[in-house]
Amino acid sequence: MRSARGKAWVLWSMVILVLVTLALPTLVIIGASFTSGDIIRFPPEGLSLRWYRALWDLGGFRAALGRTAYVSALCTLIAIPVGTLAALALARRRMRFARTIQVYLLLPFTIPLVVSGISMMMLFGEARVLGQLWPVGVALCLINLPFMIWAVSSAVNALDPELENAAMNCGAPPVTVFLTVTLPAVMPGVITGALLMFILAFNEFLVSLFLTDSRTVTLPVQIYNSIRNVITPDLAAVSVVYIVVALAAIWVLDRLVGLEIFLKSK
Amino acid sequence: MTADAPRPPAPAHRLPLRWRVMDRIEAVAAALWPAAFRRATPWAFLAPALLLVGILLIGLGYVISDSLHELNPATYRLREEYSLGNYAAFLDRPVYLLVLWRSLLAAVLVTAITLVFAFPYAYVMVRTRSGALRKLLLVSLFLPFFIGQVVRAYGWLIILGKQGLINQALEGLGLPAATLIYTYPAVIFGLVQYMLPFAVLMLAPALTAIHEEVELASESLGADWLRTFRHIVIPMAKPGLVGASVVVFTLTLTDFAMPEILGGGTNDFIASTIYDMFFQLSNPGLASALAAVLVAVGSLIVALVFRVAGTGTLGLRSGS
Numbered sequence: 124m125r126s127a128r129g130k131a132w133v134l135w136s137m138v139i140l141v142l143v144t145l146a147l148p149t150l151v152i153i154g155a156s157f158t159s160g161d162i163i164r165f166p167p168e169g170l171s172l173r174w175y176r177a178l179w180d181l182g183g184f185r186a187a188l189g190r191t192a193y194v195s196a197l198c199t200l201i202a203i204p205v206g207t208l209a210a211l212a213l214a215r216r217r218m219r220f221a222r223t224i225q226v227y228l229l230l231p232f233t234i235p236l237v238v239s240g241i242s243m244m245m246l247f248g249e250a251r252v253l254g255q256l257w258p259v260g261v262a263l264c265l266i267n268l269p270f271m272i273w274a275v276s277s278a279v280n281a282l283d284p285e286l287e288n289a290a291m292n293c294g295a296p297p298v299t300v301f302l303t304v305t306l307p308a309v310m311p312g313v314i315t316g317a318l319l320m321f322i323l324a325f326n327e328f329l330v331s332l333f334l335t336d337s338r339t340v341t342l343p344v345q346i347y348n349s350i351r352n353v354i355t356p357d358l359a360a361v362s363v364v365y366i367v368v369a370l371a372a373i374w375v376l377d378r379l380v381g382l383e384i385f386l387k388s389k
Numbered sequence: 390m391t392a393d394a395p396r397p398p399a400p401a402h403r404l405p406l407r408w409r410v411m412d413r414i415e416a417v418a419a420a421l422w423p424a425a426f427r428r429a430t431p432w433a434f435l436a437p438a439l440l441l442v443g444i445l446l447i448g449l450g451y452v453i454s455d456s457l458h459e460l461n462p463a464t465y466r467l468r469e470e471y472s473l474g475n476y477a478a479f480l481d482r483p484v485y486l487l488v489l490w491r492s493l494l495a496a497v498l499v500t501a502i503t504l505v506f507a508f509p510y511a512y513v514m515v516r517t518r519s520g521a522l523r524k525l526l527l528v529s530l531f532l533p534f535f536i537g538q539v540v541r542a543y544g545w546l547i548i549l550g551k552q553g554l555i556n557q558a559l560e561g562l563g564l565p566a567a568t569l570i571y572t573y574p575a576v577i578f579g580l581v582q583y584m585l586p587f588a589v590l591m592l593a594p595a596l597t598a599i600h601e602e603v604e605l606a607s608e609s610l611g612a613d614w615l616r617t618f619r620h621i622v623i624p625m626a627k628p629g630l631v632g633a634s635v636v637v638f639t640l641t642l643t644d645f646a647m648p649e650i651l652g653g654g655t656n657d658f659i660a661s662t663i664y665d666m667f668f669q670l671s672n673p674g675l676a677s678a679l680a681a682v683l684v685a686v687g688s689l690i691v692a693l694v695f696r697v698a699g700t701g702t703l704g705l706r707s708g709s
Contacts, residue, residue, distance in 0.1 A: 125613040125614065125615055126613070127614065129614070130614040130615075133509075134509045134512065134513055135513070137506055137509040137510070138509055138510050138513050138526075140506070141506050141507075141509075141510045141585060142526075142529055144581075144582050144585070145529050145530065145532075145533050145582065145585060145586070146529060146532075146533075147544070147548065148533070148540075148541045148543075148544020148545055148547075148548070148582075149532060149533065149536065149541075149544060151544050151547050151548055151554065152540070152543070152544045152547065155547055162552065163547055163554070164557060201441075204437070205437040205438050205441055206438065208434040208435070208437065208438070209434060209435050209437070209438035211434055212430075212431040212432075212434035212435045213435070215431075218431050218432075224435065224439075227439070227442060228438060228439075228442060230442055230445060230446070231442060231445060233639075233687075233688065233691070234445065234449065234684060235639070235642075235643030235660070235680075235683055235684065235687060236643060236645070236660075237643055237645055237659075237660035237663055237664065237680065237683070238449070238452065238643075238663075238680045238683060238684055239445060239448070241448075241452055241663065241667065241676065241677070241680055242445060242447075242448025242449045242451060242452050243444065243445065243448045244448075245448055245451040245452060245455070245673075246444065246447055246448035246451055249451065261441075261444070262444075264441065265441050265442065265444055265445055266445075268438065268441060268442065272438070296415040296418075296419070297415075297418065298411070298414050298415050298418045299411055299415065302411075322535045325537075326535070326536065326537025326538070326539070326540070327537075328537065328538055328539050328645075328646055329645050329646065329660070332645075332664075343537055343539045343540075346539050346540065346543065347539045347646070347649075347650070350539075350542075350543060350546065350650060354546055354547055354550055354552065354553070358543055359543075359547070362536075362540040362543055362544070365536045365537060365540045366532070366536060366540075368535075369531070369532055369535035369536045370532065372535055373528055373531045373532065373535065376531075377524075377528075382524065382527040382528070382531065383523070383527070385527070385590055385593065385594075386514070386515055386523075386527075386593045386594065386597050387594060387597060388594040388595065388597040388598035
């Protein structure tokens with residue numbers, strides 16, 4: 124137990140337990156989606172793609188998927204300039220009230236999502252935009268904005284300010300410095316942040332539950348509303364959409380910036 | 390600098406297009422935002438983010454304002470006059486205190502269990518020499534993180550449900566079916582699984598910051614790995630542990646989907662109660678008051694942790 128072998132044994136058994144716990148729902152959903160029976164059994168009654176076909180015929184899910192993609196894209200498009208500029212200002216310039224501003228910008232994390240959901244439902248209702256789709260995109264951008272700022276900030280902190288000074292010394296005017304030195308240097312952070320924003324908006328549930336109705340329902344809310352006591356494989360087929368999108372996001376993230384970026388100490 | 394110096398007549402037709410475009414952009418930028426404004430540039434950069442978060446604050450203002458008006462049961466509208474009646478209602482009704490207690494207990498349990506399991510995972514992920522293993526551990530972490538709570542809860546329903554895979558297996562063995570779903574332990578389990586990626590991702594940078602030589606030094610001085618962990622690694626990882634606990638605690642305390650889906654309405658947390666007050670009791674005043682209490686309780690606990698244990702990796706630091 125106290126030997127090096129004991130250490131490996133203890134650590135590894137815990138890691139394997141966590142790995143199994145993390146992977147199990149995903150694996151089960153994938154398996155269930157290919158069943159040919161009407162209910163989910165193990166071993167499956169047979170393999171088929173009938174639930175994917177049924178899904179495609181269900182207009183409701185397709186429309187919800189489209190709305191989710193729209194909302195996530197809108198959220199990402201707002202977050203990229205807003206978060207990048209804020210992170211640049213926060214990390215590079217010595218500002219007055221810097222601490223206060225940081226606490227303020229972390230409010231989306233410190234205010235519970237259920238409260239954010241109610242708050243924005245009330246505000247959007249008052250502003251008569253509740254029931255439209257674009258405010259959902261704005262709301263999802265707002266609640267996850269600290270992720271974007273965090274991702275860009277860590278890239279800004281890794282950039283040597285002397286590079287910008289050197290560019291200016293060589294006569295580059297401000298916009299040129301920004302576009303040719305600053306922006307390329309923080310690009311890995313922008314990409315990481317944008318991917319996080321998209322994927323988190325894509326599976327955001329609670330705030331969307333407050334802000335959508337039957338005409339603007341997004342996919343996570345639709346799945347939640349469809350969960351019944353009897354578990355049918357059609358929801359498993361929808362869920363596979365999420366698994367595929369998540370895998371794609373991980374692949375892109377790994378290719379462009381490397382997942383190891385999340386292990387770096389500040 | 391040299392912008393005002395007379396230039397030789399530039400043969401514009403020979404300059405590359407890119408240069409001409411950039412010159413034009415610089416001229417426009419200089420006209421719109423002259424150098425005299427330079428000091429305000431950070432504020433201009435920050436303005437969109439400040440405005441965006443402002444939306445949340447205005448909405449919060451509505452919540453607090455609604456919490457100060459009681460519902461008029463005759464008209465189902467909030468009364469005009471201000472009162473603290475909604476807050477007083479919580480103290481009269483033990484059921485709300487029970488929900489609050491249930492959520493707080495879950496938050497403590499989930500935080501403790503999650504940290505115990507996240508720590509070895511993060512440790513192995515950071516320390517392993519095998520790049521492939523590190524990648525596998527990272528991908529296994531990000532996949533559930535990116536799939537979302539509802540889908541993961543649905544996966545657990547397939548496994549733990551009344552006609553779920555486990556009960557089918559028990560039936561196959563001729564054993565009686567077990568009630569695994571719609572119980573408090575099911576909610577705790579689902580939440581732990583949900584929080585593991587958050588906790589590991591908060592712990593990993595703190596562990597990366599600990600040099601392996603420190604552990605080797607401890608071991609060469611005769612400490613076994615348990616003592617090294619207890620006296621070296623865990624104390625040095627404290628910033629990460631504090632950060633991870635605060636994140637897991639607050640996310641659990643305010644969670645909605647897991648208690649709803651895996652608790653099936655029998656184990657509601659505060660968020661579910663707020664939701665029900667709003668949409669089933671149609672009492673926005675009461676719902677808003679509970680929302681305000683939730684914000685207050687959450688902030689109070691986090692402030693307390695920061696006071697006792699420091700801000701950890703959530704600490705604010707400006708610059709590099």
